[in-house]
Amino acid sequence: MISTALVAIGHGFGIGAAQTAWLISVLYLASAVAQPVLGRLADVLGPRRVFLGGLVVVAASGLVGTLAPTFAWLLVSRLLLGIGTSAAYPAAMSVLRDESRRVGRSTPRPVLARLSFAALGSAAVGPTLGGLLVTAVGWRGIFAVNVPVAVIAFASALVWIPADPRRGERSGAPDAPAGDRPRAALDPLGIGLFSGVLTVLVFFLLDLSHPMWWLLAPFAVLTAALVLWQLRRAHPFIDLRMLAGNPALARTYLRHGVSYLLIYCVMYGYTQWLEEGRGFTSGHTGLLMLPMSVCALACSLLGARTKGIRAPLIVGSVLLTVGAGVLTLLGGATPLALLLLVGACFGIPQGLIGTSNQAAVQFHAPAGDIGAAAGLQRTAQYLGAITASSLIALAYGQRANDAGLHLMGMASGVLGVLLIALTVTDRALRRRV
Structure with missing residues (x-):
């Protein structure tokens, strides 16, 4: 929803696109760290407890945003x-x-598809709902709506989510002592080092127009410390040995991150251009993003019906590259039909790639650590989002204009070609998942 509120928030506080980009980056920085942490907690403590706790934090975030004075x-x-x-x-x-x-x-793949459909559905209606909320009640409605959503989800979870299994059953070792594994598996120092690495990286990425090169030194030190510590741990926060011995899973993370870098460039950069570059209102911008939403939902179900994952990923990669190329052709005189087509070009791969990479993680990840592995998949996705916000800030500066959109499109096109190469050359994708 925030994608159609960035311009209104910027006007409300007298700041430009480079500053509002922090609203994207701070969420994805928190998510990039929290996804594997909460995934590990779900593996150790149980998913129902972790999910309910997360909903309490979501409700609190809605209250803070609604009442925010600055x-x-x-x-x-x-x-x-x-x-x-x-x-x-x-x-x-x-x-x-x-x-x-x-x-x-x-x-089964159809069950995974429903999970992907739920995630894509909430993201798909976001720009449209966000545009309507901004038009009807102002940008604070974007934050206020999280409170009733969290309350409804909490009540639903109490009724429908199964009770958590016993600890030994979750760890995959029924005879394991109940008190040992949770403390060992949390690895607070590993979490802290990982958080530090990502935080320094984000601060570097968010000002690429004036790079703070000195940040590379603490980034290198923290990264080295993280690697050394994880290799020494019996139950590391990030199992580097597992990733090194499981290149198919590591390539899935890389492919997922690059894919969503391109998708988020459109989710946030394209919507800002529609408002500031073309003069559409927040409500109209949300409606223009409907083809992206509908295509993403439909293709998430279509992708689940395929017997493999290679073909959907190749199609999605090609369409992302084509969509990036179209961005370089847009301008003030671009007809409405072409603007709608751009959304579809990015919506189709969003559905195909999301479902297929999710199935790949389920297939390649160790069964006992699926929560942490799924969290790392989302970390890769959010690193793509952080990089996208950096690219948007670099391309636009204080205002979204045609030149900035074209620069973003060219950079996305190069990344699209890289994504195609990563997908076509991955032999693990030829196996049926």
């Missing part, structure tokens, strides 16, 4: 929202893992 308080609200919503996906994957263990069979 832009800094909006950043706090987005930080809380990133932490709270990070519980949903890894907890859901853990629930499916527990159910698969109970019935003795792997999770």
Whole structure:
């Protein structure tokens, strides 16, 4: 929803696109760290507990954002929202893992597709709903709506989410001592080092027009410390040995991150251009994004009906590259039909890629650590989003204009070609998942 409120928020606080980009980045920074953390907690403590706790934080974020007197308080609200919503996906994957263990069979692709459909559905209606809320009640409605949504989700979870299994059953070791594994698996120092690495990286990325090169030194030191510590741990926060021995999973993370870098450039950069470059209202911009939303929803279900994942990923990669090329042709005289087509070009791959990479993670990740593995998938996605916000800030500066959109389109086109190469050359994708 925030994508159609960025311009209104900027006008309200007298700031430009480079500053409002922090509303994107702070949420995805929090999510990039919190997803694997809460995924690990879901594996250790149980997904139902973690999901309910996350919803409490989401409700708190809505209250803070609604009442925010300054832009800094909006950043706090987005930080809380990133932490709270990070519980949903890894907890859901853990629930499916527990159910698969109970019935003795792997999770079917159509079930994974419904999970993807739910995630894409909420994201799909976001720009349209956000535009309507901004038009009707102002940008604070974007934050206020999180409170009733969290309350409804909390009540629904109490009724429908199964009770958490016992600790030994979750860890995959029924005879394991109940008190040992949770403390060992949390790895607070590893979490702190990982948070530090991402925070320094984000601060560097967000001002690429005036790079703070000195940040590369603490980034290198923190990264080295993180690697050394994780390799020494029996139960590391990020299992680097597992990733090194599982290149198919590592490539899935890389492919997912690059894909969503391109998708988020459109989700946020294109919507800002529609408002500032073409003069559309927030409500009209939300409606112009409907083709992207509808295509993403339809293709998430279509992708689940395929027997493999390679073909949907190739189609999605090609369409992302084509869509990036079209961005370089847009301007003040571009007909409405072409503006709608751009959304479809990015909506189709959003559905195909999201569902297919989700199935790849489910197939390649260790069963006992699916929550943490799913969290790392979302970390890769949010790193793509952070990089996208940096690219948007670099291209636009203080205002979204045609030149900035074209620069963003050219950079996205180069990344699209890279994504095609990563997908076509991955032999692991030729196996049916």
